[in-house]
Amino acid sequence: MSRSAHPAGPRHADVLPEGHYAAPPADLNALDPKVWAQTVTRTAEGTVSVGGIDVKRLAEEFGTPAYFIDEADFRARARAWRTAFGADADVYYAGKAFLSRAVVRWLNEEGLNLDVCSGGELTTALSAGMPAERIAFHGNNKSAEEIEKAVSVGVGHIVLDSFQEIVRVAHIAERLGKRQRVLIRVTVGVEAHTHEFIATAHEDQKFGIALADGQAAEAVRRALKLDGLELVGIHSHIGSQIFDMAGFEVAARRVVSLLAEIRDEHGVELPEIDLGGGLGIAYTSDDDPREPHEIAKALSEIVTRECEVAGLRTPRISVEPGRAIVGPTAFTLYEVGTIKPLDGLRTYVSVDGGMSDNIRTALYDAEYSVALVSRTSDAEPMLVRVVGKHCESGDIVVRDAFLPADLAPGDLIAVPATGAYCRSMASNYNHALRPPVVAVRDGEARVIVRRETEEDLLRLDVG
């Protein structure tokens, strides 16, 4: 079976595809609330503000490039997910999207659980007071040390990703005199990309254990035999930046039929299913993401219906949104350095950051928006490519966008929806100093991850 809604996903040609940006936006000074954090507005003076503080003041105080995260928006989105799923489900924030101790505290206060996928993320979560039983540990190659730490601190779930890991976790738990609650991650044969998905028998990827050929059923058989493990459910994560719920429907149907097989063979009904994350956000005004309450309703209806058909009790559902919570809550603030018009082609606008603070454009051909935020302008729109300062021609932040033609060095521009997978994937390429993350709320700004310094670089380089 194969379906697709409408063609989308990454663009590979180095030209504007037909129909894309056929016209610049009607008003270059407007800020589309779909792509900007909740409290972002234009002040009477024409500058942009977030959490009641104007970006010129933020740039003066914290420098550029820098990420500014709207704390009220983060909390509101976390709460919306929590409320939408209610008491019979669990929301795990996917820490890999962006994790810091402040974020862990916000999640804790808003009643969310947390996914981690490395010892470093686990340490961060624990050090900020996330109760271990509300943490799930993921990853396709967890080290023995990581497993040992996770089991001994008592994480709520370890998500088993391979046959080797079933045995490894069981041994470690037994040695520590524990019985570890686990899920088995299966690949259901759904490849989901933004507006389309393909359902296949197999999935060609490193994560999980295939449902196909009875692999997952064999993993369950083995896990159920081991004293160190308490198998509580099945996990599936089908992709990222997904808008089409139909991929989740296929995944849920296939996971529920595995639950039915398990009941028939072993006489046990596993009490939990985790449908993963991957819900899309608006990076540009063309994207139309679903609200958490629509997603919760759709997922719970699918699972309830499939379980009724199979004669199973409805399991407790978990979801793992990362991007959908943190992505829209932050923007990256840059200062314009140089401007190079290439006649008849486009204008290259260089900023003081680049692929070291946002690798997604280079890595996935991701699309972003951009706006002039230190002032308004009535100038004509010009087609720009926003690029960084790295020694690499693929160092692109925003591939195609419009900015006012009077843009000048020293102007501040901001790229919205950079809360997810930007700081968390930031690098020191060209010995760039990774930017700070500043939380802004109710007229107060506070550094939650400080800017790296040259001393930080030299400290790692032991000569």
Ligand SMILES: *Cc1c(COP(=O)(O)O)cnc(C)c1O
């Ligand atoms: C990456 C990932 C997520 C989060 O994905 P988003 O696209 O940020 O929602 C959730 N669960 C698992 C297992 C993941 O690998």
